[in-house]
Amino acid sequence: MQAGLTAGRSAGESVAPLAVRPVLALAGAVGAVLLAVSWRYGYFGDELYLLAAGDHPDWAYADLPPLLPLLARAMDAVTGGSLVGLRLPAAVVTSAGVVVTALTARELGGARYAQVLAAAVYAGSAFTLGAGHLLSAPTVDAFLWAVCTWLLARWVRTRDDRLLLWLGLVTAVGLQARYLIAAFWAVVVVAVLTVGPRELGARPRLWLAGGFALVTAVPVLVWQARHGWPQLALNGRLAAEQEALGGASTFLPLVLVCAGIGAGALGACYGAARLLRAPELRPYAFLGWTAIGVTGLFVLADGRAYYVAGMFPVLWAAAAVEVERGRLPRLFRWVPRWPVLALSALLALPVLPVGPVSWLDHDRPLVGPSPRLGEVGWPELADTVADAYLTVPSSAWPGLVIVTENYREAAALDRFGPARGLPEVYSGHRGYWYFGSPRDDGSDAVLFVGDPSAIRPYFGAVRRLATVDTSALGARTPLDGTPIWLATDRRDSWARIWPALRHL
Numbered sequence: 001m002q003a004g005l006t007a008g009r010s011a012g013e014s015v016a017p018l019a020v021r022p023v024l025a026l027a028g029a030v031g032a033v034l035l036a037v038s039w040r041y042g043y044f045g046d047e048l049y050l051l052a053a054g055d056h057p058d059w060a061y062a063d064l065p066p067l068l069p070l071l072a073r074a075m076d077a078v079t080g081g082s083l084v085g086l087r088l089p090a091a092v093v094t095s096a097g098v099v100v101t102a103l104t105a106r107e108l109g110g111a112r113y114a115q116v117l118a119a120a121v122y123a124g125s126a127f128t129l130g131a132g133h134l135l136s137a138p139t140v141d142a143f144l145w146a147v148c149t150w151l152l153a154r155w156v157r158t159r160d161d162r163l164l165l166w167l168g169l170v171t172a173v174g175l176q177a178r179y180l181i182a183a184f185w186a187v188v189v190v191a192v193l194t195v196g197p198r199e200l201g202a203r204p205r206l207w208l209a210g211g212f213a214l215v216t217a218v219p220v221l222v223w224q225a226r227h228g229w230p231q232l233a234l235n236g237r238l239a240a241e242q243e244a245l246g247g248a249s250t251f252l253p254l255v256l257v258c259a260g261i262g263a264g265a266l267g268a269c270y271g272a273a274r275l276l277r278a279p280e281l282r283p284y285a286f287l288g289w290t291a292i293g294v295t296g297l298f299v300l301a302d303g304r305a306y307y308v309a310g311m312f313p314v315l316w317a318a319a320a321v322e323v324e325r326g327r328l329p330r331l332f333r334w335v336p337r338w339p340v341l342a343l344s345a346l347l348a349l350p351v352l353p354v355g356p357v358s359w360l361d362h363d364r365p366l367v368g369p370s371p372r373l374g375e376v377g378w379p380e381l382a383d384t385v386a387d388a389y390l391t392v393p394s395s396a397w398p399g400l401v402i403v404t405e406n407y408r409e410a411a412a413l414d415r416f417g418p419a420r421g422l423p424e425v426y427s428g429h430r431g432y433w434y435f436g437s438p439r440d441d442g443s444d445a446v447l448f449v450g451d452p453s454a455i456r457p458y459f460g461a462v463r464r465l466a467t468v469d470t471s472a473l474g475a476r477t478p479l480d481g482t483p484i485w486l487a488t489d490r491r492d493s494w495a496r497i498w499p500a501l502r503h504l
Contacts, residue, residue, distance in 0.1 A: 013157060016111040023102040023115060026123045031095035033352070034132050038087040040353035041375035043415070044134050045408030047086065048378065051076055052411040053431065060223035062230035062431035064137060067176040072135055087135050093143040094132030097313065098123055100146045105317035107153040109280060110324055117341075118313070118320035121267050124345030125260040127309045129352055130371070137178040138306050144174040145184055145310020149287055152188070153314065156197060156283050161205040168209020172216040179231065180307055185210075187293035191286040227434065234430065237504040239302035247302055254305035255295065259312055262344030270329075271315030274322045281321070287314050358474030374408075377470040377477040381409060381449075382416035388465040388484040389422060389447060396488070399442030401425070403501070405450025407432040409482070413449070423447075428454070428501030437498035444490040452485045458497045460489025 043051075053061055054073025060066055071089060079085025098119045105118040122128055131139040147170050155163045174181035192200050200206060224231055256265035275281050275288025291311040298307045322328070353372050360373050385402065392400065402417070402425045404410040410427035417425060426438055438446070448455055452462050468482040490497075 015106050015109070015157070016115075018106055019102065019112040019115045022112075023099055023119050026116070026119045027095040027098035030098055030123045030128070030132065031091050034087070034091040034094060034129070035084065037352050037354060038084045038091065038133065041357065041372060042378060043083060043086075043412075044136070044375050045378070045411065046374075047072065047135055048411035048415050049407055049431070050135065051086075052414045052435070055414070056435045058223065059219040062227065062434050063234050064178065064431070065176045065220050067173070068135070068137055068140065075135075087133070090132055090135045090139045093140060094128060097128065097143050097146055100143070100150050101313040101317055104146070104150045104153055104314050105320050107150065107157055108284060108317055108321045110317065110321040114317075114320040114324035117323060118317045120341050121260070121263050121316045121320070121344075122313055124341055124348055125258075125264040125312065126348040126351050127258040127260070127264075127306060127312065129348050131306070131309070133352055138309065141174065141178040141180055142306075142310040142312075144170055144177065144181060146313040148174075148181075148184065149290075149311070149314040152287065153284055155200070161203050164203055164205040164209050166209075167206075168212045171209070171213040175213060175217040175220065183297060183307075184290070184294060184310065187290050187297060188286070191289040191293060195286050195289055197283065197286070230431075230434075234504055235301075238304070242302040242304060248299050251299050251303075251305055252295075255308055258306050258309055260344050261347045263341050264312070264316070264344060264348075267319040268312055268315045270322070271317065271319035274327065275315070275318045278318075278322060278327065280325075281318060284318070288318070291315055356474065360475040360477075373475070373477050376473055376475070377468075377479040378412035379416050380470045380473070381412055381468055381479050381482065382420055382422070384466050384468045385413060385417070385447065385449060385484055386420035386422055388486075391465055392445070392447065392486055396443055396445045397423075399439070400445050400447065401438045401442060402447045402449065403427060403438070403455070404448070405429060405454070409449050409479075428498065428503055430504055433498075433502045437494045440493050440495065444488065446487045446490070448485040448487050450482060452483075452487065454501055454503070455487055455497075458490060458492050458500075459487035460491060462487045 050069050050072035053064075053069035054071075054076070057070060057073075058066065061069065072086060075086050075089065076082075079088070101122040102115040102119040105114045108114075110118065127142070131142065148167060151163050151167050151170065154160070155167075171181055171185065189201075192198060256268070259265045259268040272288050272291050275291075276285055281288075291308070291314070294311060295308050298304070351371070353375065357376050360376070401423050402410075402413055404413065404425065404427045407427050407429040410425050410429070410432050413422060413425045417423075424438075426436065427433065446455070446459070447465075448462070456462055462485050464483055465486050466484040468479050468484070470477045470480050
């Protein structure tokens with residue numbers, strides 16, 4: 001018996017049946033909750049940007065690969081501009097993540113109890129609900145990481161090399177959604193070479209799968225190279241922003257908050273420890289080291305805490321398996337498990353738009369503004385700009401354009417502006433700068449949204465027309481106080497002005 005424990009589970013060992021009904025019930029519940037609130041508030045700023053990027057189809061964009069913009073545009077077209085329709089893919093992949101987490105627990109040796117427990121922790125996680133509410137890169141990226149860890153765990157048990165081809169396909173999709181999956185694989189390679197299973201690297205199908213994933217990424221890499229690698233510059237900017245928010249000192253606490261206050265955070269920590277120490281889980285120890293490695297990598301790179309969220313499912317799965325085996329530390333054996341899970345899920349609910357907008361508070365001194373504030377105020381912004389536009393002399397309307405300081409504001413005006421009679425919108429911010437510049441044969445006047453310091457040198461006069469006020473919504477939003485300006489008497493061509501307006 002002891003020898004078997006030391007060796008771990010043997011290749012090809014059978015697994016327990018999947019707990020189909022409870023796992024699917026949890027998956028359905030997660031999907032139902034997400035869809036039930038998906039219409040609330042409005043578009044998140046980055047969702048509006050995905051729609052705008054989808055209107056400019058390309059092999060890649062300055063700040064992301066092409067998959068999500070094209071998916072956003074397709075869902076918008078198919079569902080007739082429905083916000084619920086736009087967010088449907090996010091609800092689907094998040095619900096699927098419940099099943100993948102249960103399957104991962106099953107591969108690690110978990111029976112019915114462990115599978116349901118792991119799936120329940122996933123379903124009640126703050127990241128699961130918060131990210132699953134939006135169509136965003138973190139939502140899709142974390143799910144694809146989870147699928148990769150499940151396939152790797154299944155390969156360890158079965159040694160079925162067909163799984164390696166599926167890994168290549170999942171990775172290829174991941175590279176079209178976000179670049180971070182490359183970091184995942186870099187750490188996996190180091191972990192496998194260090195603690196095994198080293199025979200994984202000798203499998204021809206793994207190299208074939210990796211080559212396939214790289215080939216599919218060639219158009220993205222070529223686009224980035226031809227445009228001076230803007231993604232790298234943006235990474236530097238994001239790192240600087242993260243450092244200003246506390247950098248490494250806040251990273252791990254925020255990771256635990258993402259995992260979920262209560263069961264999610266405890267499960268992630270316990271799962272990582274057991275993957276490294278439990279004899280039965282020794283063949284899967286490389287996944288525990290991968291979780292630690294990607295965490296350390298993003299700490300050093302000043303990344304965002306949610307970058308590691310794709311590792312949560314395998315950690316929760318390992319924790320659930322060990323709980324099922326009765327391996328909980330003595331300190332926690334008396335704790336009632338399902339009430340803790342229910343309480344953790346209740347604590348995570350505020351990440352969803354479950355209350356009126358008036359519940360949001362932009363100036364909370366301890367925890368900061370709610371991320372849900374990024375979903376409100378965009379139509380009000382468009383209304384303010386439309387009112388300001390009407391005050392511009394009609395003689396200046398032909399060829400007049402709108403330029404914004406922020407890419408989200410540009411995307412919002414692109415979405416809501418046409419119905420209000422607004423002209424074309426441009427921005428020098430991040431990826432929006434690459435969508436094009438105003439034409440030189442247009443008006444010498446510009447309606448500018450935001451801080452006008454960048455455009456003042458290029459116009460003879462800049463005067464304030466209006467200020468955005470969203471107080472009627474019942475909550476102060478980040479858009480409050482945004483100024484609207486009329487810049488007239490353009491002094492130079494847009495070909496000369498536009499490079500100077502580019503900023504990250």
